[in-house]
Amino acid sequence: MNTVHELKVYLEKNRTSPEEVAIKVNISNMTLRRLLKKPAQTKIPGKYRVQLGQLAMKDQALDINKINDVIDYLNESGEKITPDKVDKLKVDLDEKLKTASVDQSFKDKLKLLTQVALSGKNRKSQVVAIGALLYFINPFDLIPDYLPLGYIDDIGVITVALGAILKMKSNSDESVLLGTAEQTAITSALNH
Numbered sequence: 001m002n003t004v005h006e007l008k009v010y011l012e013k014n015r016t017s018p019e020e021v022a023i024k025v026n027i028s029n030m031t032l033r034r035l036l037k038k039p040a041q042t043k044i045p046g047k048y049r050v051q052l053g054q055l056a057m058k059d060q061a062l063d064i065n066k067i068n069d070v071i072d073y074l075n076e077s078g079e080k081i082t083p084d085k086v087d088k089l090k091v092d093l094d095e096k097l098k099t100a101s102v103d104q105s106f107k108d109k110l111k112l113l114t115q116v117a118l119s120g121k122n123r124k125s126q127v128v129a130i131g132a133l134l135y136f137i138n139p140f141d142l143i144p145d146y147l148p149l150g151y152i153d154d155i156g157v158i159t160v161a162l163g164a165i166l167k168m169k170s171n172s173d174e175s176v177l178l179g180t181a182e183q184t185a186i187t188s189a190l191n192h
Contacts, residue, residue, distance in 0.1 A: 001052040002146050003099055005040035006139065007032075010052075025051040041099070053146045089130065090114065092137045102151055109158050110136065116165055125165045132161035 001007050011018065018032040027048055035044060044052065093114065097107065110133070117129040135157045139145040142153040 001044055001049060001139075003040065003044060004035055004038050004042045006099065007035060007044065007052065008040065011036075021052075027051055049146055053140075053144055089117070089133055089137070093133060096137050096139075100145070100151065102155075106151075106155060106158070109162060113158065113161060122168065125168055128161050128164050128168075132157050 001010060010016075011021065018036060019029050021027075022029040022032050031048070035042075035048070043049075093110065097110070113129040113133055116125050117133060119126070135141055136154045141157075143150050145151060145154070
């Protein structure tokens with residue numbers, strides 16, 4: 001957890017009190033309460049960030065299972081993935097981008113994946129795009145995002161997802177998997 005906002009989200013998501021968190025991570029209850037009174041974008045001091053990050057890492061398995069459940073649902077449901085069903089994903093992605101320290105090139109790749117997720121042109125491409133976006137949104141992935149190089153794995157997953165989508169295009173019997181503009185944009189993004 002990097003910011004007060006992330007701490008508040010954690011407390012709400014887990015329906016837990018600052019007192020319960022204080023006991024789990026060995027931080028004073030009053031310290032947590034003082035942090036929670038600060039503006040949402042306030043950075044949590046490093047010595048507390050590590051302890052709070054460890055707490056959140058304990059929940060990592062649950063988050064990964066949720067992501068896998070979503071991907072399984074998308075694969076098995078046969079339902080069309082509509083923009084309404086991806087709204088939560090878009091909101092979460094926007095929230096993540098507010099606090100993520102990533103460059104414009106990476107943001108462009110995320111935008112392309114969002115377009116593929118919403119396009120409805122190919123179910124497999126949608127599932128890959130949504131899975132990659134969910135991985136990025138999850139702050140406690142292979143390399144937790146609060147660590148100095150925490151976005152390295154996210155960059156890898158996003159790049160591999162874009163490459164897989166392009167490969168699906170070249171191996172597909174369907175006449176149109178991605179539009180020419182989308183394919184050109186993805187190829188360009190992969191070269192950066």
